[in-house]
Amino acid sequence: MHIVPQDDRFASADQITVDDLIAIAGAGYRSIVCNRPDGEGGADQPTSQDIRAAAQKLGLQFAYLPVKPGQITADAAARFAQLLEDLPGPVLAYCRSGNRATSLYQLASSPAIAQAASATTVVPACDWEGAPYDIVVIGGGLAGITVVSSLLRRQSNLNIAIVEPNDHHDYQPAWTLVGGGAFDVKKTRRPMASVIPQGARWIRASVTRVEPHNNLVRLDNGETVAYRDLIVTPGLRLAWERVKGLTDTLGMNGVTSNYRYELAPYTWQLVQQMKGGTALFTQPPMPIKCAGAPQKAMYLACDHWRRSGVLSKIKVEFDLAGPVLFGVATFVPPLMEYVKRYNANLVFTSNLVAIDGPAHIATFETKSADGTVTRVEKHFDMIHVVPPQLPPDFIRDSQLADEAGWCEVDHATLQHPRYPNVFSLGDVCSAPNAKTGAAARKQAVIVAENLLAARAGQPLAYRYDGYGSCPLTVERGKVVLAEFGYGGKLLPTFPLDPTRPRRLMWFLKATLLPRFYWWGMLKGREWLAGPSRH
Incomplete structure (x- = not known):
């Protein structure tokens, strides 16, 4: 029992x-x-x-x-x-x-x-037993729910199961705003049952193993789920344990992170309490979900301190494991203007490896030009930590993985190169795009079209161009909307200078997108998400 x-x-x-x-x-x-x-x-x-x-x-x-x-x-x-x-x-x-x-x-x-719910609506069942599903989707995040909605809008009689262990669904893009005091965290979470598309079944369990050669998914309750086609969307794993001492001090001793629901409000609490001292912000090695989120936490905190008249009393430092502030060079100059405005110190190739919360000491590994690695201890009064991020273990250890452990896909069709009845999208797939919700939304349409074509024995006519979007909240009330595709190619939605901070984009980020997320994206409404043909 x-x-x-x-x-x-x-x-x-x-x-x-x-x-x-x-x-x-x-x-x-x-x-x-x-x-x-x-x-x-x-x-x-x-x-x-x-x-x-x-x-x-x-x-x-x-x-x-x-x-x-x-x-x-x-x-x-x-x-x-x-x-x-x-x-x-x-x-x-x-x-x-x-x-x-x-x-x-x-x-x-x-x-x-x-x-x-209707009298025949099927809702969460982990103890399903029966014939193979037409499609099994691993993961009930944005990518999983959106692609299922898109599929059912195209072919409503599909027998689809979603394997997802969590009882809630989170709108994670708003957690940065929560950490900046601009959004209510309670509005970012809803019961998973409320977002499962009607006509799909929810299998509430965790995946322990995928056997693509047998068309089987094994679950942590000992059961197996058979499929004809598989869509892999479990997201990535936040590896908090990779930073020594971090899990013991999260939510205490001035240690916080906007990458967790319960910690984003603590970020805002620390920002409000900070009147002087040292504030550290970290960014681990890529890839991570929403590459701009680590610096967005810094910008919103600094903007509050500037408005409160205490910024001059606070030493702000941004420690990045990588060599650049942002991966698309076009957006670096406007971001650097805000770095200068906030008098923030950028430290490149500096990776957080340990934290002593009670002592308020963070340990970083820095790498010199000749490759020499040195450990540096830094005192902090507040530190915003972004954890290392990895593929889920059951993907990394499966035949679906590429050499880095991500679910391997053709970068254009999002089909697995060795298992043609397997597709992947979202943070777990190997496509070299920015891991953002906007990317998953575009990918969902590509996968829906191409998977149905594959089921019908037709060519895969639709191609993903690597589109991703990162609304960079550089201050409260202004956003630089960075939209780009493969190779850093700019793909702006609006006919405006994308490098200019705008109040319009803040309204989009803080007001329109949260509403569209719940009532548009998750419902399969594909506004401005139409795929391109080969």
Whole structure:
């Protein structure tokens, strides 16, 4: 038995036995809900009546609300919500793996989702068993959800499953704004169930292995999912552990990062509290998601200190592992103007390798022109850390990986060169574009078109040009909108000088794009994302 508390009043669990009930009662639970149909698992599964009788002897309330795998309806969610109202808490609900119980609770806790769901809508099911899906998508981030929406808009009868372990979906581009005091972090997170496209199934599990030669995906719950076509979009892994001591001090001792939901508000807290001292900002080796995010954190902090009249009392330093401020040379001059305005010190080829939070010491490895590596310790009062970023282990160790560990694709078609029924997009794919949400949005259309063409035995007619977009927030109220493709080629959407900081682009970044993200991108609306043919 594995109990997962969801809040003070509710927890979910995998299959319990009569013998578990004494420990459950001892833990303070007052009610039990069974969400697993009797007879689902064979003779080793205790019946709901057995659990009910034993629970009542211990003074526990019991309710039986069975739901089949992959068939949680709005009616079931409403009945579950009523049970939570009627039963004394805390309540423990269980099923085979705990996922159905958790999904019911999430739907019951979100009336808008429950109301929107139809009586036949399939929602999160990790314990699916059956024939191969037409398409399996690994990852429920922007890339995964958007490509599924695009596919279903083109061919609504596709049988698609999304494998995603998280119960929430984040709008990560706004975390930089949160760290600058310009956005509410709560508006960046929604339940995963609310963004799963209607008609797709959500398998709530983590992938442990991909077997492209067998058309199988293995999950952390011991199950396998078979596919005819596979789309790989799990994103990348934030390797916090690669900086010694970092995980022990994150969110404390002046150590923060806009790369985590719960830490972005701490960044803003530190910025507000800073009246003098040393502020360090770091950038690890490339590739990373949103290459401009590390310096955007610095610009917004400096702008606040400038407006507050304390910037002259703060030593600002930006330590970059690479040799340049930004990868597209066209945008370096306007960015350098802001570096000078904020009197920030740029230190190139300086990579953060360790942090002692209580002592407020950061250790960097610097490399000289002749390749000599030296370790330098620096004191800080505040440090904004961007973690090293790597391919997920199950991709790095699979036959899908290139030499660097990323999911290998043709840079134009986004099809795997050795497994033609595999496509990839987003941060995990090997295409040498900037890893941004705007890139994934463009890539989703390419993959949707090309995958359907491949399924129909037709040539892959659409090509990705490497488009990516990085709205560089150089101050509160102004943004340099950097849009570019392969080789640093400028690909501006608007007929304006792209190097000029503009209030219009701030409005786009802070107001329009968040709304379009939830109601446009994730819904498969392809405004200004049309693909180009070969």
